[in-house]
Amino acid sequence: MQELGILDRELSELAEAVLDLARDYWSGLDQRPTYPDTNGEETERLFSRAWVEDGRGREILDDFKTIADRSRPTGPRFFGYVVGSGEPVSTLSELLAATLNQNVTSWRSAPAATTIERTVIGWLAESVGCAGFSGSLCGGGSAANLMALAMAREAKLPANEAGARPCVVYASEQAHMSIPKAVALLGIGRRNLRYVPVDDGFQMQTDALRNGIAQDKQNGLTPIAVVATAGTVATGAIDPLREIADVARAEGLWLHVDGAYGGLAAMAVPERFQGLAMADSISLDAHKWLYQPIDCGCLLHRDTSVAHEAFSSSGDYVRIFNQETAERFAFFDESMELSRRFRALKLWMSLQYHGRRAYRAAIARDLRHALLLAEAVMAHPDLELLAPVTLSAVCFRHRTTDNEAILRRVIARGRVYLSNATINGQFALRACFVNHRTTSDDVCAIVDEVTTAADRLDS
Ligand SMILES: Cc1ncc(COP(=O)(O)O)c(C=O)c1O
The missing domain is CATH 3.90.1150.10 (Aspartate Aminotransferase, domain 1)
Structure with a gap:
């Protein structure tokens, strides 16, 4: 046997045992306390250990109970933050996705997986009323927001070749913390993020946005983007998307909608998301309100050529874009990562399993x-x-x-x-x-x- 090999019989016993653990966990989920009874000292003692020199074999599964008992479960009475519930069909699909071990970076690298990801992106876009948008899956809303603002800047004040120049981004006071983080990471600078006041319903005040942009322009600054939120993390408020889109269009700014928490609710109550389809980019988190296990973020965008401008480092994006066929497609030209895991399989399976x-x-x-x-x-x-x-x-x-x-x-x-x-x-x-x-x-x-x-x- 090779050093890392495993006998067929042993593998099938291990697989059975793993599935038993998952089944038992799911069936006992509603009995678990909503927060584990543990502390830092205990988890350090239990899990901070040296890597063993000789393999422990199947005994490693004994750790699962100890780990599960010190994990915060997302059972039926977990109401904190915005934490999706980890639908089991999706979870099982994760095992199959890892089994295939695809690098979903281009069609050549992962023909089926790449096409499947493009397909499920189409489903998500269409289900929130944005048919025709394309995009990619990513780690979560924070990554999607970062990519969106990178695209916004490349569209409005290109920085990839010459470096960043001063510019201004607008978001409401209720925007998620991933927005200032993205602004900082992109070198825009947190001081150049304007927090627009909200009204009694915690929605961005469009007049204040308009005035802020006018003021900045008057001062010789360069506004590039507005981030509207469709479902703020604190209260679930939806900014007035249509009004904000009108302002963004009139001022020539990119409109990104952070729908990481709320966007997918457009499937059930589309009337509350009027104007969403006017966005240039939209973040959605399927690991929140589509019940997928973490991670499953998504960035949708209207214009693929901008994604190429922002993320293709080959510089010849026009050639690829103009001559695109399925086989030429590459996510590495349209998103942040090169090696990418097969996130789409869980969506492909669970969305079709349940309908x-x-x-x-x-x-x-x-x-x-x-x-x-x-x-x-x-x-x-x-x-x-x-x-x-x-x-x-x-x-x-x-x-x-x-x-x-x-x-x-x-x-x-x-x-x-x-x-x-x-x-x-x-x-x-x-x-x-x-x-x-x-x-x-x-x-x-x-x-x-x-x-x-x-x-x-x-x-
Ligand atoms: C409105 C909003 N945007 C972005 C995020 C960040 O998403 P993630 O945790 O998937 O990075 C969240 C998370 O709760 C959110 O509520």
């Missing part, structure tokens, strides 16, 4: 869950809603008790997991529904847990 109707229904159910919680909050005399509910994020607080202390207690009890946000300077408890396993009973548990924690703190 479009099931996904639309799951998103619609998440939206209903948010309204159910909002109603329960409004019906309770001690609770107060802190922001309008546009999508599936609900921000609220207890009127009389320390909400930070409530949150700590709720998390420690392990029955539901909430996160927090700052809303108009106030500490808010925040629940976000992007989980196909959640039921209305799970939603009702939130108010019970919060009020019970408050009662305990008061007594």
